[in-house]
Amino acid sequence: MRQLPAPTPSELKILQCLWHHGPATVRSVHERISADEGLSYTTTLKQMQIMHGKGLVERDDSQRAHVFKAAIGEAETQQTMLNDFMSRVYEGSASRLVMQALGISHPASASELEEIDRLVQKLRADTRPGAE
Amino acid sequence: MRQLPAPTPSELKILQCLWHHGPATVRSVHERISADEGLSYTTTLKQMQIMHGKGLVERDDSQRAHVFKAAIGEAETQQTMLNDFMSRVYEGSASRLVMQALGISHPASASELEEIDRLVQKLRADTRPGAE
DNA sequence: CTAGAAGTACGAATTACTTCGTTGTGAATG
């Protein structure tokens, strides 16, 4: 069962922390994300409780300091958010989005461009046939 | 002077209406966007007043029915929102965003892929030289 | 001139997000 509510900006920060560093306590997450911003510990705690309520994270409360882990995948979440963003902002046109994204500053390194190139070639091959 | 606050979702709908159909009265905008959703006329009016307050639209009130036009450009707005989205969701990696965008269903037609292809080739050429 | 239509302005309610202080509880330490 997917399609949980999309994470809000601050929820996303916490999820990124869990995705990149694995399951963690509130304290641990808090120390990572409050390196930038000056938030209270209880702010992080509350967020993670809300996220648990929404089903965005799972909680192991067998220890006194509960351990949280992301309940949704990173790529999957990005994909959902991207689809929403693309329809809202680009009215569904992936190509316009891609072109603007590639136009920005130095988005992609040579090797990344190579990878994108391969993908485009593959898509062009797939698209040619009458395909559904 | 750019960098106005990014439009909210409902503000974006109104801007899209103005971008695509040119300057218009509240009534005209309302009829277009409430085709989908069942909103009150005063809701649209209020939104446009707020947008005027924020500087997102300009208003010609020489006629009784004020005529609004977008005060920011479409591409420019998309670019700003894309930059924000890319840093929030993809931590600044344009290539990951692009690859996911291209991976979706069959978003781009053959001719669009061709265009993207050209852009990628151009970027690869530009990127090769030690460039700044 | 008056009634109604069409417009604008404004206030207010609702919801969601973010933030923080306070409280209670269990563990650890002197």
Next chain:
DNA sequence: CATTCACAACGAAGTAATTCGTACTTCTAG
């Protein structure tokens, strides 16, 4: 054993976005 520390739980406040109803104004038929 009493104090302190770390933690979870909660309530509450502040802000922003969205929505709508009401009131006021202006134009136009009759």
